[in-house]
Amino acid sequence: MKSLLKTLSRMPLAISLCLIVTALTVKAQDAKIQMAHLDHLASRANETVDVNIDERLIQLAAKIFNDKDEDEAQIKKLVVGLKGIYVKSFEFDNDNEYSAADIDSIRSQLREPAWSRLVNVTSKREGNVEVYISLGGPQINGLVVISAESKELTVVNIVGPVDLEKLAKLEGNLGIPELGIKPAKQKKEEQ
Amino acid sequence: MRRKVSTGISIALLLTSLCVSAAHAKGDDFNSVVRMIEQFYNVKHEGIPFLAKAGLKVVGAAARIKGGEVRRLAEAGSIKIATFEDQAFDGDFTEFRKSLNSSMVQTWSPLVQTVSATDGEQNYVFVREKGDKFSVIVVNISPRDAAVVQATLSPKNLALLMKDPEEGGKALRQEAIIDQE
Numbered sequence: 509m510k511s512l513l514k515t516l517s518r519m520p521l522a523i524s525l526c527l528i529v530t531a532l533t534v535k536a537q538d539a540k541i542q543m544a545h546l547d548h549l550a551s552r553a554n555e556t557v558d559v560n561i562d563e564r565l566i567q568l569a570a571k572i573f574n575d576k577d578e579d580e581a582q583i584k585k586l587v588v589g590l591k592g593i594y595v596k597s598f599e600f601d602n603d604n605e606y607s608a609a610d611i612d613s614i615r616s617q618l619r620e621p622a623w624s625r626l627v628n629v630t631s632k633r634e635g636n637v638e639v640y641i642s643l644g645g646p647q648i649n650g651l652v653v654i655s656a657e658s659k660e661l662t663v664v665n666i667v668g669p670v671d672l673e674k675l676a677k678l679e680g681n682l683g684i685p686e687l688g689i690k691p692a693k694q695k696k697e698e699q
Numbered sequence: 700m701r702r703k704v705s706t707g708i709s710i711a712l713l714l715t716s717l718c719v720s721a722a723h724a725k726g727d728d729f730n731s732v733v734r735m736i737e738q739f740y741n742v743k744h745e746g747i748p749f750l751a752k753a754g755l756k757v758v759g760a761a762a763r764i765k766g767g768e769v770r771r772l773a774e775a776g777s778i779k780i781a782t783f784e785d786q787a788f789d790g791d792f793t794e795f796r797k798s799l800n801s802s803m804v805q806t807w808s809p810l811v812q813t814v815s816a817t818d819g820e821q822n823y824v825f826v827r828e829k830g831d832k833f834s835v836i837v838v839n840i841s842p843r844d845a846a847v848v849q850a851t852l853s854p855k856n857l858a859l860l861m862k863d864p865e866e867g868g869k870a871l872r873q874e875a876i877i878d879q880e
Contacts, residue, residue, distance in 0.1 A: 550792075554815065558813070565861065568854050568858045681862070
């Protein structure tokens, strides 16, 4: 009986801990967006790229970067903290193969206050490039880039602590395309 | 009473079929993928063509990924390969991709998938943990050829494959062909 009471007295703490852990997990997962809505574009696209690298695989990939090489060491440092890299990219023969609704299916998940759009972002790519960050306290816990050109649509979702400067270094690695995004003043734009 | 018995039998059959399909999915996905390609594209897999063997012997089996050192990726004796040579792979690749993903999603993680309608090329890399190592299934389909490779990789070599999945996939295919000799 005593042990039962003891167990019961500990329950609230255990439940609280569970709730905190769950909340933290959910928070981290919040930065992962759903991109499956875009899959139908594959039938119209010339080229389709779909990358899904979860935390476990990222940690593995991090091991391959050479600490002795300055660039690789930097990439490794960035990659170690990440929880996921997800990319969908479609290249089309003709204009207007994707619709505003396709982009809205992504944008609708990137609403304030969880997400903020960064303005004054420049990219070597033509068309419209939108960058969104998800803030978990003082730290960024996710980033989404939507690059919408007339014949190309790319969405990159990085889950974990990353910013634009870091993204630039990750481009061309682990399935992240060359977006040519230059870090600018990180102003927030009201949606 | 008869109804109860027949319901019981139905449930037992359903459970058995679920267990069998789950075991099948986990145990022999390589053959499932090969069969799926055969059924979807109405093609037949075959042995390794002599010319391919000869050509690869000259080139060498090892992979050079992103300018890195030349090395083998797969653990010794772990590779399975099925090839399809000079057959027509006409069909809706979006449907194929959908079928492939839905059959693999329970036990494998889709790592990288690239599809080119222009070249008629499809590349799929699936991965799952296997003890302290990893199993990968690489599917490559071109307009006239295809290959399915399954191999066990060390974490380090999986990381290498992830760095350049396309080259890594080709390297595994080469290794598999030479291992079949």
